[in-house]
Amino acid sequence: MSPPDLRPLLSPRSIAVIGASTQAHKIGGMPIRLLRDGGYRGALYPVHLHAAAVQGLKAYPSLAAIGSPVDLAIVAVPAAACEATLHELARAGTRAAIVFSAGFAETGADGEQRQDRLAAIAAAHGIALLGPNCLGAMNLREHVYATFSPVVLAGVPPPGRISMVSQSGAFGSYAFALAREARVGLRHWVSTGNEAGVQVADAIHWLAGDADTDVVLAYIEGSRDPPRLEAALAAAHDAGKPVAIIKVGLTAAGKRAARRHTGSDTGADAEYAALFDAHGVHRAQTIGELLRLGTTLSSMSAASRRRTAPSGVANALAVLSISGGVGIMMADRAEQIGLDLPPMPDAAAQRLLARVPFATATNPVDVTGQAIARPEVLADTLADLARCGTYGHVAAFVGNGAGVPALWKALQSCIEELQADAAAAPLLLSGIVLPAQRQWLEARGCLVFEEPADAVEAVAVLARATRSAR
């Protein structure tokens, strides 16, 4: 099973907007505004029956009148006109279409027939059809904002290597907004809507082969075609691309709601759970969790220069803290989620106690507030823990310490040294850092979380990903 080719859809060299509007806030106007103002570098052709220009761009009365190849057509015409438009695309050789128009399966039996006809035309002519009734797609690196979601107007997340696929457009655009707030770097964003052509499964499958995507985040209510979803997840697993999914409809209330929303049969959760487990899929229940999974899993990729833990000790965590109290909280969480906390080796313990007699040299390791005045103690202990071979990961709570120049400097040297040591266990931090510090850390594959428990949970995610890697 191979997925439809989404390159013309997500990386088009030219885009026509059919049903272009001179009013930027309308469904046929917004993508023109976003593409033009957002820095899209390909050719952009508004198609409008009468107007000579749309939002300052030369307009064309038809696709045929453009006279140049068009990779992607954005379709914003009434439902009844969509069929004719797809035929026009087929004649022009356009290989991808995003249909914003509503009035299809979501409106009843007539609409369903209309949608089936669209699907048939797309299939017959090899057109990758996204929608109908969808919010479109985006490619953040190439500034392809093929959407009418005004969420883009408030700003976009930094370009990154995490891609996002959502059956629900509103969910997708809200998750996009939260990614922007949390500075989570995104590559592609796809909303599949009624899924007459491209399903969430197809998008996952294609992204599994995308050289610029490291991790795929997805939202699904239910799969229309479970074998297709399984093939996609297997492809991602084989390609070493972690997938994290919010699958809703877990409860009776959620199932009823999903059936009313998109007619999705959310299925038995146990079946999805088995499918997800078989392919190492990570599950989230909140948007924040989904985004943290994205950040965490992308830190394992080659691109982030991060090593993964040796799988034999992946589950063994060293907790180091400048606060006894927070260390205890982290130990509680680690044990609750099934991580091991073996004590630190004797040699390292003696070394620490010789310098800070009131330190706790077991696990969690409490270097005490002394670390603020003597950052070399923190750095050396971190290095000892990362290098002793006992641990798969080291999670260190530094509180507000990154604001102390000497401590930050010692941390930086320590992280650079460990980065160069292929045998050292990966390090995660919890504390408050400045945006520039976060960037510096993430560029070196060092994750940082404000909430101490989140650092511990990230370790569990990484340990699981290490175990399930093929």
Added chain:
Amino acid sequence: MSPPDLRPLLSPRSIAVIGASTQAHKIGGMPIRLLRDGGYRGALYPVHLHAAAVQGLKAYPSLAAIGSPVDLAIVAVPAAACEATLHELARAGTRAAIVFSAGFAETGADGEQRQDRLAAIAAAHGIALLGPNCLGAMNLREHVYATFSPVVLAGVPPPGRISMVSQSGAFGSYAFALAREARVGLRHWVSTGNEAGVQVADAIHWLAGDADTDVVLAYIEGSRDPPRLEAALAAAHDAGKPVAIIKVGLTAAGKRAARRHTGSDTGADAEYAALFDAHGVHRAQTIGELLRLGTTLSSMSAASRRRTAPSGVANALAVLSISGGVGIMMADRAEQIGLDLPPMPDAAAQRLLARVPFATATNPVDVTGQAIARPEVLADTLADLARCGTYGHVAAFVGNGAGVPALWKALQSCIEELQADAAAAPLLLSGIVLPAQRQWLEARGCLVFEEPADAVEAVAVLARATRSAR
């Protein structure tokens, strides 16, 4: 059982710093810097054996030399000198002392004896003793920064009506920093350290009677005196002041770590659970959760002008969403945590369907993206749900909608109307809002959360608080 009077400690008219340092970054220098620069309006007296001035303030060779009454003494002298200092306080009639000095019970048997002697002097002379080995206390409204924690230098949370008590100073100062980041309004902040005098329980007990505190957030490893903790929790419960606690040492790993950290016996979690349940204490496992509990519970107070749900329907939630997908997620979470989702009454359902035929008029209610173009549909449906008598709370997901001026305006009118209607169910929002919008909403007792699941969890917290109110 009545708690020690903490007024001289938390609301002193005059403060002496004994062991004052001319260097602002030292333990005896930081509180002078923070109090002087932070806007403390009382008298501030550095006490220094030799210097005539400390950090620009006139200094005194002894407490007696000040010649005016001193409410609070901050003690930053070596451990061996603390006893003599406490005797000096007793002679001068100073009724509160914060002892920063380390070198007591945390260092072994000798230190423990030194600490017992301090405790005895304080008890004999009625001195409220905080510490030793603690980070001090703060009163944000009166700019009392009686701490040497540099966390204050990076800024403080807005003054509010939530007070925070922590056995661990480092935990406390990190939670303080996260409150600042999340703009959670704080009133008092107390770190109890070795607890020779004031225990976490005493602070909770005193805050239960503090007219400026609505909610108490606490961190404990274990109580040295469980009946004292019980009395404090009972007093808070009786006073209608919700208490939320992070109790660490839940697991074997955490218990071992707590025993090493402060010698705390974290006790059997079942006993704490029973104690907390009996007094309606809310529990958190992460700092983010603790702060959300603070914000959520403070919305119930008289000061926020928020009504509570009628207790008969407190557990019944109406979910309204502009996105089917997010509505399903919220329904899943609601069912998972034991809330009920009764369907919306017929009359309201018919009214909605007459205006938006493709809406889902059950529960979750999906008003669809139509709400963006026709905000009156959103507002009217919200009002119908809040007023129908079926629900204890209404949680509405508005996504990025608050950024649409017409929708925000409609929401504001709706909230003001419901605010004036004593019978209407309280409303909570999930969405992205600007800081000024958040302020406007919170001033009207309307909580807002970026994460949709957090809004649902807040409802469960409010329902529980409503049921347990005495």
